[in-house]
Amino acid sequence: MSIFFIKSILSLALVIVAAVDMLAMFEVFGRNERKYNPETLKKIHRAAGILYLIVFSVITFLCLRFIYLTKTELSVRGTFHGVFALAIVILMAVKVMYIRTYKQFYNHAKVFGVLIALFTFGTAGVSAGYYLLVSEFGTEKSYDRIIQYKERAVMPKREKQDIRKQPAIMTDPESIGRGKNIFDSRCKFCHDAYSMDTVVGPGLKRILKNAELPASRRPATPENIREQFIHPFSRMPSFENLSDEEVEDIIAFLNTL
Known part of the structure; x- marks a missing residue:
């Protein structure tokens, strides 16, 4: 199975987790009349956040490994992908600081959560979306040769x-x-x-x-x-x-x- 296909599937999973995370908080903070138990939604949000960090870390490792092996300059699409991903890392770090340490900024953390989800959609769209489209959902195997070549180059x-x-x-x-x-x-x-x-x-x-x-x-x-x-x-x-x-x-x- 191609490393690109694996990364794309993981990216789709990341999008789903981010959407669940965001919608859970929308239900907690966005409704005047709550339809679901807020405590249950917060647990879902916390669990989804942990799962998001795990999947994001795995994808980040695979991407950085590919960059290390290829040592090539990023394309425009790759640059956007990298900028979005870096923005996610920064927003997550600041959000954690707001929640854990600088609690006077807690209300801003909610906005950061939405931004993280939106950047996740953008990151996955320019990478996984592009690959799955041009590779006919991973059935076009010629793209697999790229990583195989680069790995053997080391x-x-x-x-x-x-x-x-x-x-x-x-x-x-x-x-x-x-x-x-x-x-x-x-x-x-x-x-x-x-x-x-x-x-x-x-x-x-x-x-x-x-x-x-x-x-x-x-x-x-x-x-x-x-x-x-x-x-x-x-x-x-x-x-x-x-x-x-x-x-x-x-x-x-x-x-x-």
């Missing part, structure tokens, strides 16, 4: 040393020619080798002369291109069936772009 020192022992880039015309033939038969349907324009995947012009690879944003090195063939980023299919010699030939060709 390699132990011994694996890094093995990578450094990979052969140097071939520069002889035969290797370059073979690499071009393989590229034309396997890669050119998705990648333009002679520009930076996107076809299905990004253009590959100057791919080994730039600082970063165009999609994964990892350093533009032969080692990372070799890794890309085995553990591809995003929607790129795996090319594990290529022999080591074929991979080296493709890299020789890419080095000429």
Whole structure:
């Protein structure tokens, strides 16, 4: 099961808990004539609050872990998601201080509770809502490759040393020619080798002369291109069936772009 799908389901659960939490307090403080037992509603509110903190902490851990592994700059949508989540943390901290210590501000804590619920809806909407929509509720599996690639990118020192022992880039015309033939038969349907324009995947012009690879944003090195063939980023299919010699030939060709 995809980590994105798990996070999305947890986010939906968080929305439900936040809604229950908010409605319980609406019933306690918002009605002139109360329909339900206030003490029961307060217990529900307290239990929902504890459950909210647990689920929120789990989601936060998964999100921070993903950011740590990917080390990529957040998208606009990811930035909004992060700002909303940070606002929730700050509001929760201030609300607890108002309730536990600065009790003269207790009435403001009620407003903070509503704001926390609203920010929760926004946070889940721009993350879980987006993912479940574009992935057809988790049935589109290409998104799963992103986290798989990033997790494998965090390699132990011994694996890094093995990578450094990979052969140097071939520069002889035969290797370059073979690499071009393989590229034309396997890669050119998705990648333009002679520009930076996107076809299905990004253009590959100057791919080994730039600082970063165009999609994964990892350093533009032969080692990372070799890794890309085995553990591809995003929607790129795996090319594990290529022999080591074929991979080296493709890299020789890419080095000429």
